[in-house]
Amino acid sequence: xxxxxxxxxxxxxxxxxxxxxxxxxxxxxxxxxxxxxxxxxxxxxxxxxxxxxxxxxxxxxxxxxxxxxxxxxxxxxxxxxxxxxxxxxxxxxxxxxxxxxxxxxxxxxxxxxxxxxxxxxxxxxxxx
Amino acid sequence: xxxxxxxxxxxxxxxxxxxxxxxxxxxxxxxxxxxxxxxxxxxxxxxxxxxxxxxxxxxxxxxxxxxxxxxxxxxxxxxxxxxxxxxxxxxxxxxxxxxxxxxxxxxxxxxxxxxxxxxxxxxxxxxxxxxxxxxxxxxxxxxxxxxxxxxxxxxxxxxxxxxxxxxxxxxxxxxxxxxxxxxxxxxxxxxxxxxxxxxxxxxxxxxxxxxxxxxxxxxxxxxxxxxxxxxxxxxxxxxxxxxxxxxxxxxxxxxxxxxxxxxxxxxxxxxxxxxxxxxxxxxxxxxxxxxxxxxxxxxxxxxxxxxxxxxxxxxxxxxxxxxxxxxxxxxxxxx
Amino acid sequence: xxxxxxxxxxxxxxxxxxxxxxxxxxxxxxxxxxxxxxxxxxxxxxxxxxxxxxxxxxxxxxxxxxxxxxxxxxxxxxxxxxxxxxxxxx
Amino acid sequence: xxxxxxxxxxxxxxxxxxxxxxxxxxxxxxxxxxxxxxxxxxxxxxxxxxxxxxxxxxxxxxxxxxxxxxxxxxxxxxxxxxxxxxxxxxxxxxxxxxxxxxxxxxx
Numbered sequence: 029x030x031x032x033x034x035x036x037x038x039x040x041x042x043x044x045x046x047x048x049x050x051x052x053x054x055x056x057x058x059x060x061x062x063x064x065x066x067x068x069x070x071x072x073x074x075x076x077x078x079x080x081x082x083x084x085x086x087x088x089x090x091x092x093x094x095x096x097x098x099x100x101x102x103x104x105x106x107x108x109x110x111x112x113x114x115x116x117x118x119x120x121x122x123x124x125x126x127x128x129x130x131x132x133x134x135x136x137x138x139x140x141x142x143x144x145x146x147x148x149x150x151x152x153x154x155x156x
Numbered sequence: 157x158x159x160x161x162x163x164x165x166x167x168x169x170x171x172x173x174x175x176x177x178x179x180x181x182x183x184x185x186x187x188x189x190x191x192x193x194x195x196x197x198x199x200x201x202x203x204x205x206x207x208x209x210x211x212x213x214x215x216x217x218x219x220x221x222x223x224x225x226x227x228x229x230x231x232x233x234x235x236x237x238x239x240x241x242x243x244x245x246x247x248x249x250x251x252x253x254x255x256x257x258x259x260x261x262x263x264x265x266x267x268x269x270x271x272x273x274x275x276x277x278x279x280x281x282x283x284x285x286x287x288x289x290x291x292x293x294x295x296x297x298x299x300x301x302x303x304x305x306x307x308x309x310x311x312x313x314x315x316x317x318x319x320x321x322x323x324x325x326x327x328x329x330x331x332x333x334x335x336x337x338x339x340x341x342x343x344x345x346x347x348x349x350x351x352x353x354x355x356x357x358x359x360x361x362x363x364x365x366x367x368x369x370x371x372x373x374x375x376x377x378x379x380x381x382x383x384x385x386x387x388x389x390x391x392x393x394x395x396x397x398x399x400x401x402x403x404x405x406x407x408x409x410x411x412x413x414x415x416x417x418x419x420x421x422x423x424x425x426x427x428x429x430x431x432x433x434x435x436x437x438x439x440x441x442x443x444x445x446x447x448x449x450x451x452x453x454x455x456x457x458x459x460x461x462x463x464x465x466x467x468x469x470x471x472x473x474x475x476x477x478x479x480x481x482x483x484x485x486x487x488x489x490x491x
Numbered sequence: 492x493x494x495x496x497x498x499x500x501x502x503x504x505x506x507x508x509x510x511x512x513x514x515x516x517x518x519x520x521x522x523x524x525x526x527x528x529x530x531x532x533x534x535x536x537x538x539x540x541x542x543x544x545x546x547x548x549x550x551x552x553x554x555x556x557x558x559x560x561x562x563x564x565x566x567x568x569x570x571x572x573x574x575x576x577x578x579x580x581x
Numbered sequence: 582x583x584x585x586x587x588x589x590x591x592x593x594x595x596x597x598x599x600x601x602x603x604x605x606x607x608x609x610x611x612x613x614x615x616x617x618x619x620x621x622x623x624x625x626x627x628x629x630x631x632x633x634x635x636x637x638x639x640x641x642x643x644x645x646x647x648x649x650x651x652x653x654x655x656x657x658x659x660x661x662x663x664x665x666x667x668x669x670x671x672x673x674x675x676x677x678x679x680x681x682x683x684x685x686x687x688x
Contacts, residue, residue, distance in 0.1 A: 037204075039269070040167045044174045046265040051178035053257040059183050059228060063190050066220065067174060070197055070213075077204050080284065083160035085205035088288060088300035089377060089545065103205030104284045105291075105300035112305060113316040115212045116382060116459065120323035122220060123466050126227050127330045158493045159537070165500055169507065176511060184568060188519045191560055192510060192526055195553075199530055202537070202549060211549050218556035222563045229567040348566075349669060355662040362655065363555055370548065377545035383552065390555060397562070495632070498597055505604050509617075517614050517671040521621060524663050528625050531656070532632055535649065539636050547648035551655065558659045562666050569670030 037078030044071040056141045058132070062125045069118045073111045080104025163203040170196050183228055191221050207378035208301045215386030219463060222393070226470045296444030297375030305380075306451050310424050313455065317420050320462045321413065327469055328410070348397070356398045363391045371456045375448040384452065385459025392464045396471065406468055413461035420454050423447070492540050499533050520565060527557040589639035596631030599624055614671060622664035629656055 048067040055061065081103035088105040090097070129139070136144045173193045180186045194217030201210035287308065291300050295307030305313050367387030374380035427447045503526060510522035531550055538546035606620030633653045637646045 036164055036167065040171055042265065042268060043171055046261050046268075047171070047174045047178055049264070050257060050261040053261070054254060055178070057183060059224065060177075060180075060186050063177060063186055063224070066190070067177065067193070070193075073209070074197070074200065077201060077206055077209065081204045081206065083163045083203060084157070086541070087205045087207050087378065087543070089207070090292070090298050090300075091377070091543075091545075099285055099288055102288060104281075105287055105304055106283065108206045108209050108301045109304035109309060110312065111206075111209050112212055112301065112382060113312050115209065115216055116316060117319050119216050119219060120320055120462075123223060124323055124326050124330070126223050126470075127327045130227060131330055158496065159541075162496060162500060162533075169503060172507075184516055184564075185519065187564065188510065188516070188523055191523050191557075191564070192507075195523075195527055195530055195557060198553065199533065202534065202546070207546060207549055211552050214549070214553045214556050218560040221560040225564050225567045229570060349665070351665055352562075352662065355658050358658050359555070359655065362651075366548075366551060366555075370552075378548060379545075386556075387552065390559060393559060397559075495593060495597060498601075502600060502604070505607060509607060515614055515671075515676060517667060517676060518617065520667055521614070521618055524660075524667070525621055525625055528629055528656075528660065531652070532629060535633065535636060535652070539640065539645070544645050544648065547645065547652065550652055551648070554652065554655050554659065558663050561663055565663075565666050565670040569674045 035078070037083070038075065041071040041075040041078065044068075045075075058129050058139045058141065062122065062129065065125070066118065066122060069114075073114060076107045076111055076114075077103075080107045159203055163200060166196055166200055166203075170200065187221065187224055187228065190224070191217065194220070208299075208380060208383070211378065211383045212386070215383060215390070218390065219386075219467070222467065223470055295448070296441060297448050299375055299377065299380070302375050302380050302448065302452070306448060307428065310428055314421060314424070317417055317455070317458055320458065321417050324410065324413065324462050324465050327466060331469055353398050356394050360391060360394045360398065363387055363394060367391060367456070367460075371452050372449060374452040375445065381452040381455025382459055384456035386463065388456060388460035389463035389467065392460070393467060396467075406465055409461050409465050413458060413465065416454055416458045416461065420451070420458060423451055423454065427451075492536060496533060496536050496540075499529050499536070502529050516568060517565075520561060520568075524558075524561050527553075527561070585641065586639060589635040591635075592638065593632050593635035596628045596635065599631065600628040603628070614676065615668065618664060618668055622660065626656065626660045629653075629660070 045068055048064040048071070051064045051067075052061055055064070085103040086097075086101055088102050088108070132144065133139060136147050138144055138147075170193065173189060173196065176189045177186055177193065180189060194213060198210045198213040198217065201207075201213055287300055287304060291303035291307070292298070295303040297303055364387075367384045367390075370379035370387055371381065371384030374384065506522045506525045506529065510519050510526070513519040513522060531554055534546060534550045534553065538544065538550070603621055603624030606624065607617055609616065630653055633649050633656075637649045640646050640649075
């Protein structure tokens, strides 16, 4: 199914990417910000997978080696292999983000951007 | 056709879920919406013909949920985080800023949609045909995805493993550490009923067996090192659920992880970079299968140890210290 | 078989509404668990229709990981609320 | 259609009927969370088991049936466990039943 010139698999990931971008602008909770960054990553991964596959394609796994398949019904394996590593990297980045959030919470006792910024400017003020 | 329609309905539900996440007011609601979002995402991946990526997403969603929920529990347990959230929710929203942000994002989205070329221009390339019809001879196995990330593009896997090691090291050096908690073998504060322990004892061996199956069949069917490693890590999570004791040796696990990483580097050097599995001789297919299974096993061990260290670091050791200890912990961290 | 698939897709909607409007957090958690169950059925039926047996592995991993995530959310949220109640009593 | 397929469709139809009845329980007015949990989790487990058995009959004796049986075992253990844990967590956190029509839970 296409909307105008654009395929469904392109328009929905782009929508989710910009929805989460909007959420990053309007929300002040850091936990929510980390979740929204994960959402952006997910939408990028779906966009990449949509690059080489269409809805209803069969996976690139050949149970019967002698059978001849039509290559246009098989999903592209290259984006899948790249995205498999990207998912693991994404969870590693999220783990580091959460650790940094814990460190910030230990110092400032809050998870809101605004009070944290105020406290940080108080800390950096030179003693007179 | 029916599958395509199913996927389109799921995609609409997916976008609705993202909007729920953006407009949720409480943090635990964000967590639950995110869980539903991940569940739906992995099914969409499956319908796109990517079972490996879908399984990775399903396993990852459980770990992401655990990390987030432990983090939230930490700051809620002190009460001040809750107060801050209530204060920020009670403030009236600035509607002018909201509308301005929406207009800005809508403008960016429109620009992106109308000026970026569509993906149909990139799909169905010759490279795909090369991979699809040559991989059985070049690398072996029946799964093209495994053949790519262990054969054609093995550098990607090496750097991914390096990045996981880096992440584990960074988490360990940034988080607060108390040696006595591990040494005492202290029990967790979360209470469990007897029924939980009984049911988990039934499920644990099934998960371990399933992880072994995924690793061993990684080159023939969907699965592979990453997913087997995630299943092993889920087994360790279940073990924590049954016993609730922080007695596992984390430092040994870290050492083992680094050792496995060195092996992951050494094995491709001897197998691929010397051209060992490319000889078209008598025993080539056997060597190819041995290489693929060994590499999958090593990657699985690597991922399992990495997630095991991350999980225990979050659950067991990283406890929020009392008020007096706060400054002290920070002084240690900054040195 | 496609009728079963369509009914399962239709069932996602009321449980999704339950997740969205649930009065308490436990209702939302229950809705998440039910959605996971429906999706497992969708996967099983898809594997049966397309005759790809290896998709069942995905269903098993999905069941285990989804349920473990739900269990962790429930345990930790109960701990939080219990502690909050104790502070209120004090 | 063979006899095998007809039997499997009947069994799957029973499972779907269970699940559709469960929706009425999910949206009863004036009922609280414990009532919904009681209805939904039982209905859900039974529905999944029935559909799984129907699919197993449809496929006969094969590798697919073995995997379906494995899934059925996992669901039979884990789904009631999740219901138990959610109910226990809600009770322990101090969530009180708000049923007012006489048949409320007493705890």
